[in-house]
Amino acid sequence: AQSVTQPDIHITVSEGASLELRCNYSYGATPYLFWYVQSPGQGLQLLLKYFSGDTLVQGIKGFEAEFKRSQSSFNLRKPSVHWSDAAEYFCAVVRNTNAGKSTFGDGTTLTVKP
Amino acid sequence: EPEVTQTPSHQVTQMGQEVILRCVPISNHLYFYWYRQILGQKVEFLVSFYNNEISEKSEIFDDQFSVERPDGSNFTLKIRSTKLEDSAMYFCASSERGQGLNTFGSGTRLTIV
Numbered sequence: 672a673q674s675v676t677q678p679d680i681h682i683t684v685s686e687g688a689s690l691e692l693r694c695n696y697s698y699g700a701t702p703y704l705f706w707y708v709q710s711p712g713q714g715l716q717l718l719l720k721y722f723s724g725d726t727l728v729q730g731i732k733g734f735e736a737e738f739k740r741s742q743s744s745f746n747l748r749k750p751s752v753h754w755s756d757a758a759e760y761f762c763a764v765v766r767n768t769n770a771g772k773s774t775f776g777d778g779t780t781l782t783v784k785p
Numbered sequence: 786e787p788e789v790t791q792t793p794s795h796q797v798t799q800m801g802q803e804v805i806l807r808c809v810p811i812s813n814h815l816y817f818y819w820y821r822q823i824l825g826q827k828v829e830f831l832v833s834f835y836n837n838e839i840s841e842k843s844e845i846f847d848d849q850f851s852v853e854r855p856d857g858s859n860f861t862l863k864i865r866s867t868k869l870e871d872s873a874m875y876f877c878a879s880s881e882r883g884q885g886l887n888t889f890g891s892g893t894r895l896t897i898v
Contacts, residue, residue, distance in 0.1 A: 703886070714891035715828070715876065761828065765887065771880070772818060772841060773887045775828040 673698040673764050677776035684752050685784045692747040692779050694762030702764040703771070704745040706736055709759045709778075718760075721745060732756070757783045787811040789890035791877050797896045798867055806862045806893045808877030816880040817860045818887055819852065821845065823873045831875075834860065864895075872897045 674697045684690050696702060704721040719730025726738040736747045745762060761778045765771040790809040798804045810817050819831040832842040834852055849871075851863045860879075864871055874894050878887035 705886070707889075712894070715889045717886075717889075720886060763828075771816075771887075772830045772833050773820070773828070773878070774830065777827045 673702060673766060673774045675762050675764055675774055675776035677760075677762055677779050679779045680777070681780045681782070683782040683784060686754050687751050690747075690749045690752045690756070690781070692760050692762075692781070694745045694747065694776060696743050696745065696762075696764045698743075698764060698766070701740065702766055704736075704738060705763040705765070705773070706730065706734070706745075706747045707761045707763060707775075708732075709761065711759075715761070718747070752781075752783055754783045754785065757781055787888070789877055789879055789888050791875075791890035791893050793893060794891065795894045795896070797898060800869055800897050801866055804864050804867055804895065806864075806875050806877075806895065808860045808862075808890055809858050810860055810877070810879030811881075811888060812858070814879035814881050814888070816840075816882070817852075817854070818878040818880070819862045820876040820878065820889075821873045822876065822892075823870075828876065831862075867897045869897050871895065 676695045678693050706718040707715040718734050719728050721728050721738045729735050734749050738745050759778045762776040763773045765773050792807045817834040820828050822828045830843050832846045833840045853861050874892045876892045877890040880887050
C-alpha cells in the first residue's frame, strides 16, 4: 500500500527566508505526486504536481518541488517566504492505476515570523 | 477552469439523523471520490466510484455510509444515523481517467450536535 510521510509537523521560518518542506513516499512504482496548501477552515489548493519528465516542477505562488527517485522524496521549496504563506501543507500521492485515490501525508504547519 | 462543486458549505445535523452531502463533479470526469478531514488531522480517503459502482473503499466507509450518482451530474454521500465523530470536513473529488490528478471541491463542513 502506498504511504506518505511528512517528517516535520511544524516549521517556523522568518519572512524572506527560504523554505523546504519534506515529503517521502512509499510505493512500488513511481506514483503521481502533489503538494496542496490549506488555510484554516478552507479547502485544498493544488500548488504543483509531478507526473513524469523533468524532476523539478514549478507551481503557483513561487513554489517548486523536486522529485528524487533514489530518495523517494518530493520536497517542496520556496526561495523567499511571505507572511501569507503561513498555512498547512500536504503532500499526496496517487497510484498510477485506474481509480487512483489520493493518499495524504499528515501535513506540515508553516508559521512565518515577521 | 472547471470546478468540483459541493453543497452545502456548512451543515449542522443532530446526532442520529441522516445527512446527504452533495457534489457536482467536473462534467467529463469518470471517477469520483469522497475524502474526510477531521479537524486538525490529515485528509483520509473514504471511497472511489466508477461506472456506477464503488471501486474501492476504506475501512472508515462502513455500513453507515453510502454513495450514489442519482443522475448524470450529481454525486452524493449519505451518512445514516450520524455520530458525533462524523463531524469533519468532507471533500468530493473527481478525476478524468482515474490516473493522476484528483480535482477537489471546496468541501462541506459537517458538524454533528
